[in-house]
Amino acid sequence: MRHTGIAQEKDKDQGMMTAALEIRGLHKTYRNGFEALKGIDLTVAPGSFFALLGPNGAGKSTTIGIVTSLINKTSGSVRVFGHDLDRDLQEVKRSIGLVPQEFNFNTFEPVGEIVVNQAGYYGIPRREAWRRAQHYLGELGLWDKRKDMARTLSGGMKRRLMIARALVHEPRLLILDEPTAGVDIELRRSMWDFLRNINCDGRSIILTTHYLEEAERLCRNIAIIDRGRIVENTTMKSLLTKLDTETVVLDLLAPVQQLPVHDSIVLRGIDELTVEADIHRGESLNTLFHLLDKEKIQVQSMRNKTNRLEELFIRMTQAPKTRGRDMQTSQ
Amino acid sequence: MTPLHLHEHWTALRTIVTKEVLRFARIWVQTVLPPVVTMALYFIIFGGLIGSRIGEMDGYRYMDFIVPGLIMLAVITNSYANVVSSFFSSKFQRHIEELLVSPVPNSLIILGFVGGGVARGLTVGVAVTLVSLFFSPLSVHSIPVTLSVVVMTSIVFALAGLINGVFARSFDDISIMPTFVLTPLTYLGGVFYSVSLLPGFWQDVSKLNPILYMVNTFRYGLLGTTDLSLWVSYAIIIAFIVGLYVFALNLLNRGVGVRT
Numbered sequence: 001m002r003h004t005g006i007a008q009e010k011d012k013d014q015g016m017m018t019a020a021l022e023i024r025g026l027h028k029t030y031r032n033g034f035e036a037l038k039g040i041d042l043t044v045a046p047g048s049f050f051a052l053l054g055p056n057g058a059g060k061s062t063t064i065g066i067v068t069s070l071i072n073k074t075s076g077s078v079r080v081f082g083h084d085l086d087r088d089l090q091e092v093k094r095s096i097g098l099v100p101q102e103f104n105f106n107t108f109e110p111v112g113e114i115v116v117n118q119a120g121y122y123g124i125p126r127r128e129a130w131r132r133a134q135h136y137l138g139e140l141g142l143w144d145k146r147k148d149m150a151r152t153l154s155g156g157m158k159r160r161l162m163i164a165r166a167l168v169h170e171p172r173l174l175i176l177d178e179p180t181a182g183v184d185i186e187l188r189r190s191m192w193d194f195l196r197n198i199n200c201d202g203r204s205i206i207l208t209t210h211y212l213e214e215a216e217r218l219c220r221n222i223a224i225i226d227r228g229r230i231v232e233n234t235t236m237k238s239l240l241t242k243l244d245t246e247t248v249v250l251d252l253l254a255p256v257q258q259l260p261v262h263d264s265i266v267l268r269g270i271d272e273l274t275v276e277a278d279i280h281r282g283e284s285l286n287t288l289f290h291l292l293d294k295e296k297i298q299v300q301s302m303r304n305k306t307n308r309l310e311e312l313f314i315r316m317t318q319a320p321k322t323r324g325r326d327m328q329t330s331q
Numbered sequence: 332m333t334p335l336h337l338h339e340h341w342t343a344l345r346t347i348v349t350k351e352v353l354r355f356a357r358i359w360v361q362t363v364l365p366p367v368v369t370m371a372l373y374f375i376i377f378g379g380l381i382g383s384r385i386g387e388m389d390g391y392r393y394m395d396f397i398v399p400g401l402i403m404l405a406v407i408t409n410s411y412a413n414v415v416s417s418f419f420s421s422k423f424q425r426h427i428e429e430l431l432v433s434p435v436p437n438s439l440i441i442l443g444f445v446g447g448g449v450a451r452g453l454t455v456g457v458a459v460t461l462v463s464l465f466f467s468p469l470s471v472h473s474i475p476v477t478l479s480v481v482v483m484t485s486i487v488f489a490l491a492g493l494i495n496g497v498f499a500r501s502f503d504d505i506s507i508m509p510t511f512v513l514t515p516l517t518y519l520g521g522v523f524y525s526v527s528l529l530p531g532f533w534q535d536v537s538k539l540n541p542i543l544y545m546v547n548t549f550r551y552g553l554l555g556t557t558d559l560s561l562w563v564s565y566a567i568i569i570a571f572i573v574g575l576y577v578f579a580l581n582l583l584n585r586g587v588g589v590r591t
């Protein structure tokens with residue numbers, strides 16, 4: 001990717017402080033009266049790789065839809081690189097490339113033309129449009145398919161076609177709504193690499209996901225959205241440090257009568273051959289093994305109980321009442 | 332609008348129109364061929380078989396009288412059908428979103444779709460005219476009137492098709508207007524008969540039908556005869572273009588049917 005130079009230079013000139021995206025007090029009530037967004041505030045720094053994480057129905061696509069002007073907001077403000085959505089819509093649109101959650105191209109159009117036509121809508125002449133299409137479709141492994149009808153592509157290819165289409169006007173902000181839904185593991189990895197490269201070239205990226213590993217692997221900044229509210233907006237690192245324990249599950253070779261007691265490792269028997277260990281952050285796994293060794297407890301296998309982020313996520317998005325009850329039962 | 336943006340907008344408009352033309356050209360067996368076959372049948376049955384028994388209409392051979400009306404009928408229905416089905420399927424398949432996220436202004440979206448509709452209307456119109464040459468010699472009384480009225484009529488119905496597409500929620504909705512409004516109005520708009528044959532009251536009622544003015548003006552362009560004032564006809568057609576355009580623009584600006 002060598003096309004980001006100008007956009008980035010401009011950014012530096014104006015100072016790095018202009019947020020790629022700034023959302024203030026965003027509300028959305030759908031026509032049926034459903035309030036999907038209940039006052040969202042969100043800031044995405046320029047150049048960042050940002051995750052908007054939330055369960056199904058949290059309001060991720062609604063937020064993205066408003067930013068990309070596919071959905072009318074009820075109230076609140078949206079700025080993209082300082083351009084206001086209400087006053088400077090054209091500039092906002094020029095700054096954004098969207099990879100939507102649902103396929104939204106004409107399946108009876110050839111792959112190459114879908115990308116080139118999109119460039120045309122942004123005023124890019126046809127010859128230059130084909131040059132860019134070759135570049136992005138090539139990078140995404142679709143150039144050979146340029147003459148095929150879009151409907152003949154596999155799910156993963158369709159998703160990549162939408163990525164090429166979103167990049168063809170070289171937006172400073174790329175927004176992907178659940179980009180790896182329905183994409184198999186191997187392709188997912190190469191898509192992540194591709195996105196990382198694009199981000200390294202200076203393009204800001206926002207992706208929504210309910211797939212936690214994705215956010216953890218890719219994103220330096222994260223916001224968690226739940227039932228139309230932002231419950232957290234911070235760096236991935238500081239979010240992860242909020243987790244003070246990690247739980248591993250141990251499958252034993254033989255039943256044990258008595259579990260050892262330790263300051264920073266709490267062991268719990270689940271059934272006679274299964275034990276869970278809460279390991280305090282900063283404590284090494286060797287301590288756990290040492291502890292087990294001393295008691296002659298033989299472990300057959302071991303696994304993480306949950307992804308740490310997932311645990312945090314569940315904690316943050318559960319209603320306070322449920323959370324209290326859970327904590328009681330686990331103590 | 333800076334010159335830079337003007338240039339960009341021109342590229343965008345060309346892109347939309349080209350895409351629209353390719354769309355109907357790719358499926359010409361469904362879009363261009365059927366109306367030509369239908370019109371050929373009209374020529375054979377009404378003009379050839381029945382027409383010879385009718386004799387003259389307004390001083391012309393019946394076949395010669397109906398050719399302009401049938402060309403117009405083809406132009407009207409195809410301009411309309413192209414835009415309504417293209418716009419509705421772009422909503423249905425959601426690729427209208429490609430345009431909605433881009434900086435293309437709504438006025439250009441309208442122009443682009445209308446351009447596609449006019450292209451199809453005129454393509455079919457020319458094809459039907461060529462077929463008509465087997466049945467009736469082509470005479471053109473006034474080239475400017477003929478061309479202007481056929482293009483403007485095509486624009487009117489492309490715009491109407493677009494509005495239908497904006498409101499349509501199902502494939503049924505895109506056939507209701509053509510079946511229950513467009514076709515009857517066209518048939519009653521003097522395609523097959525001269526309104527001067529009607530009793531006074533029905534003549535007055537017919538004059539409320541805008542298609543009557545379009546068909547008559549087109550027939551004037553070819554044959555040099557009309558029951559109505561040319562200027563009134565042009566005024567009516569222009570009023571429809573302006574009115575429908577403003578309405579369509581207002582719908583798109585409000586996001587009716589395309590934004591939630």
Ligand SMILES: Nc1ncnc2c1ncn2[C@@H]1O[C@H](COP(=O)(O)OP(=O)(O)O)[C@@H](O)[C@H]1O
Binds near residue numbers: 034058
């Ligand atoms: N057009 C609509 N009309 C009414 N409710 C909607 C509409 N679109 C989405 N919703 C509701 O708004 C909520 C948020 O949806 P969405 O933003 O798609 O969530 P997410 O993308 O996080 O899964 C959901 O409860 C959904 O059912």
Ligand SMILES: [Mg+2]
Binds near residue numbers: 061062101177
């Ligand atoms: Mg969603």
